Amino acid sequence: MISLFISTSLLNSESPIFQISKSLGANELPYSLPIHPNLVHLTIGLFVIAIAFDFAGAFYPLEKRIFRFLALPVTRAGFHDVGWYNLLACGVISFFTVAAGFFEMLTAVPLPGVISTFGLESFATMLWHGVGGVLILFMIVLMTIWRGYQRFAWRKDMGRQVQWIYLFAGVVIMGLLALHGTLGAQLAAEFGVHITADQLLAAGANLKESLP
Amino acid sequence: MLEHLLPPLNDHNLPWMDTIHPIVVHFVIAMALITVVFDFIGAVTGRRSLFEVGWWNLLFATAAIFVAIIFGQVEAGLANPYGASREILNIHSTIGWSLAGILSVLTGWRYVLRSQDPLNLPLAFLGADALLAGLVFLQVYLGDKLIWIYGLHTVKVVSAMREGLL
Numbered sequence A: 001m002i003s004l005f006i007s008t009s010l011l012n013s014e015s016p017i018f019q020i021s022k023s024l025g026a027n028e029l030p031y032s033l034p035i036h037p038n039l040v041h042l043t044i045g046l047f048v049i050a051i052a053f054d055f056a057g058a059f060y061p062l063e064k065r066i067f068r069f070l071a072l073p074v075t076r077a078g079f080h081d082v083g084w085y086n087l088l089a090c091g092v093i094s095f096f097t098v099a100a101g102f103f104e105m106l107t108a109v110p111l112p113g114v115i116s117t118f119g120l121e122s123f124a125t126m127l128w129h130g131v132g133g134v135l136i137l138f139m140i141v142l143m144t145i146w147r148g149y150q151r152f153a154w155r156k157d158m159g160r161q162v163q164w165i166y167l168f169a170g171v172v173i174m175g176l177l178a179l180h181g182t183l184g185a186q187l188a189a190e191f192g193v194h195i196t197a198d199q200l201l202a203a204g205a206n207l208k209e210s211l212p
Numbered sequence B: 001m002l003e004h005l006l007p008p009l010n011d012h013n014l015p016w017m018d019t020i021h022p023i024v025v026h027f028v029i030a031m032a033l034i035t036v037v038f039d040f041i042g043a044v045t046g047r048r049s050l051f052e053v054g055w056w057n058l059l060f061a062t063a064a065i066f067v068a069i070i071f072g073q074v075e076a077g078l079a080n081p082y083g084a085s086r087e088i089l090n091i092h093s094t095i096g097w098s099l100a101g102i103l104s105v106l107t108g109w110r111y112v113l114r115s116q117d118p119l120n121l122p123l124a125f126l127g128a129d130a131l132l133a134g135l136v137f138l139q140v141y142l143g144d145k146l147i148w149i150y151g152l153h154t155v156k157v158v159s160a161m162r163e164g165l166l
Helices: A002-007 A016-023 A036-058 A060-069 A076-104 A123-156 A164-189 A196-202 B021-044 B048-078 B084-118 B125-148 B154-163
Strands: none
Touching: A016 A196, A036 A076, A036 A164, A036 B021, A036 B048, A036 B125, A076 A123, A076 B021, A123 A164, A196 B021, A196 B125, A196 B154, B021 B048, B021 B084, B021 B125, B048 B084, B084 B125
């Protein structure tokens, strides 16, 4: 009964995307290149390197000799500075990453009939990627606050500026980011979301003429 | 020669699950751009410890670009570009190799500056920073076109390619 109700509903003709369809290009966006995947470079790069440099700061006593051998002047505080500032930048930028992602998800038209490498259909993939994205933003913000407390209060006068459990949490979130990023990559490379060539092909166009 | 070294190609025309080059470039793009941002904030606000953060990010961007080029070359070789994307891929490759050289020179220069006085960054280096940011933006724009306009290595385009439609 439920499936019957959906199939006879207003879904196709009255879907809200039709209210703005005139301003959308073949890629279902009002501009030619999506913004979210570009901001993602910053979110992921900054988070991973922030955690990596806090690891470098935490294991500093073991690395000292290597840097002396390389004649590379290094301070432990410098490593932890990278850990803090990169994470802070990640925390700020990631709000824009998620906001752009939400706008672009609203106009997404995944190719019909596709099952991803993870065995998911497009709606399930978008659901995981959308809701998961908000949860990851929440984790990044919590990590930034936690990192700030360690830097400016709890471990202010200590050589190792971060707790081991913080580094562990960082590694876990990196794993989640990898999984989450793969879902996003599947939305593009498998479901063809916002990819001009994929959308044109799905519409039956000849790319030799429409995308010379 | 490659076909004897790598696993068989999948529906992305890749020997691995999905493109790796766009993942590695996270670390070139983010680290190069944040270097420029921290250098400028450090110079404008006088918060000199940011120069050290800029230096480490720059070093990391330089290390990462060589890995990005290795995967970029393999995946470009398997991309089967068509139409105007052929020329875009050529320019993207040329700028990519050039960026490896430019990042290396900037990192060497920065190493010398940092050894002389880690709390000072001459105006000339900020100029080079601005140039670097401009080149990175251009390179990202071209790479974006290859995936988001031409869909290279996407399942739909690869299957059209194999059917001889492109």
